[in-house]
Amino acid sequence: MTKKEVRNLYKAKRFSLSSPERMKMDDLMLIWFQRLAFDTVTTVLSYWPIEERGEMNTHLFVRYLEYLIPGLRVCYPVINPDTAEMTAFEVNDDTTFKLNEYNIAEPENAVAVDPHDIDMVFVPLLAFDAEGYRVGYGKGFYDRFLMRCSPEVNKVGFSYFEAIDKIDDRNQFDVPLNYCITPQRLYEF
Numbered sequence: 001m002t003k004k005e006v007r008n009l010y011k012a013k014r015f016s017l018s019s020p021e022r023m024k025m026d027d028l029m030l031i032w033f034q035r036l037a038f039d040t041v042t043t044v045l046s047y048w049p050i051e052e053r054g055e056m057n058t059h060l061f062v063r064y065l066e067y068l069i070p071g072l073r074v075c076y077p078v079i080n081p082d083t084a085e086m087t088a089f090e091v092n093d094d095t096t097f098k099l100n101e102y103n104i105a106e107p108e109n110a111v112a113v114d115p116h117d118i119d120m121v122f123v124p125l126l127a128f129d130a131e132g133y134r135v136g137y138g139k140g141f142y143d144r145f146l147m148r149c150s151p152e153v154n155k156v157g158f159s160y161f162e163a164i165d166k167i168d169d170r171n172q173f174d175v176p177l178n179y180c181i182t183p184q185r186l187y188e189f
């Protein structure tokens with residue numbers, strides 16, 4: 001399937017899930033998430049779930065990491081729509097968030113973090129394939145950002161649906177995932 005076909009299909013599939021169904025799947029994904037190794041993780045880049053897009057509750061996974069790793073640094077992205085660049089900002093209890101033009105909450109009074117300092121990135125996706133390649137929302141924000149991270153960074157995706165066979169129109173910039181978590185299993189690539 002092409003990315004365009006995948007985007008249309010998986011947006012629709014996600015919208016077909018009810019809110020209670022999604023909550024149940026989020027809990028199942030948290031159980032798989034707990035199987036990952038976190039010994040080297042001190043800084044994580046999460047993303048704010050977009051309710052209108054039916055995204056999974058990433059806060060659950062961040063909360064688990066905060067409980068597990070004392071002093072964990074938690075970052076959220078801020079995008080520049082003109083350049084398609086993304087910057088990670090470290091947040092704390094005093095950070096305020098503001099909705100951007102895509103209705104995504106972004107930190108406004110936080111400190112920018114060097115992408116090389118990030119050990120784990122939650123990578124948003126609409127679908128992924130058997131080799132860990134992903135289809136995002138189509139702007140390449142994460143492909144551009146991950147290029148600037150350490151080669152050792154752990155890239156973790158979450159999906160309510162299982163892997164598709166293959167994304168036919170991969171490009172040279174697409175950065176594959178290391179792990180993808182679904183309600184049914186943990187994929188390791």
Ligand code: ADP
Binds near residue numbers: 138139143171
């Ligand atoms: P997504 O990753 O959001 O699903 P695509 O993979 O289709 O979106 O990428 C969107 C566009 O961004 C493509 O035209 C791709 O070539 C471009 N792109 C991605 N990463 C880079 C990069 N590092 N430098 C320049 N262009 C890039």
Ligand code: MG
Binds near residue numbers: 134136140173
């Ligand atoms: Mg891509």
